[in-house]
Amino acid sequence: MSGSDAETYSYLGPAGTFTWAALGQVPGAAGKPWRSVNNVGEALDDVVSGRSVAAMIAIENSIEGGVSATQDALASIPNLRILGEYLVPVQFVLVARPGTALADVRVVSAHPVAYAQCRLWLERALPGHGHIPSPSNVAAPRDLLESDVADAAVAPPGITDHFPLEVLAEGIGDNPNAVTRFVLVSRTAPVPARTGSDKTSVIAELPSDEPGSLLEMLEQFATRGVNMSLIESRPIGDALGRYRFVIDLDGHILDERVADALLGLKRFSPNVVFLGSYPRADNHRIEVSERYGDDSFLDARDWLRGLISGEPS
16 A cells, blocks of 8 residues: 555545535544545445545435445445444535526436435425436536536535535425434454444344344344344345344443343354444443443353352352
């Protein structure tokens, strides 16, 4: 890896996308080279090949749920680690070439996910409009300057800082509270110290399709007091009915309850991918009852050692 590659960060571009905004929250990326890519696969390939030290990718949306392309890529590409998560409010504006009025709009260009999140507003404001899919939230407004196929585009706020366009309407998203969660992914590295406000991400497969298999996997966490903040299934792809599960846990791998749950999961599942333990974006401190605290696990282990060594009770 060259010196410049060691400092380069990849993101879904071009400048102005929500991914670009998420990368702007990373202190270590400030002043370093940023490499714009076209999709998640290209971003992670940059990391694996050493072209970039890390990549910012979207992994979950509060409206659409998990980003399947990201989940599948993290499951299939080895030796990746999540370094941190970042939250970006998802709001949209409708932009057009200068001189265009809202009443003139017949065709709207938009990324399919953005279009889905603005569909109700667009149907109310522009009944009968047509939609042209765009590869990104910045490509849509940029293409207005290169083609007249579309009259307007759905774009992130602030897009007029990058292109000479006019805002026809603001706040056109159907859910004003929509948020996208991004993760910064690098190659395998030592686990960072726990902060008390952490999240652990794993991907696991069931050993069989027998009744109760999913319940048995979930019990690995429930019996140790580990809360799951996310669990989603994704097809493995080798046969119908075969699924892997993307799981986010409240806590850090250095927390005794989480470590013990992961040991149980490893004994149970034929394939466990550890994606990392990292600070939560919301800084929410994880509270657990006393029986699931570190001291309880350490005391139980000392008790067992005492029994084995013949120490008096």
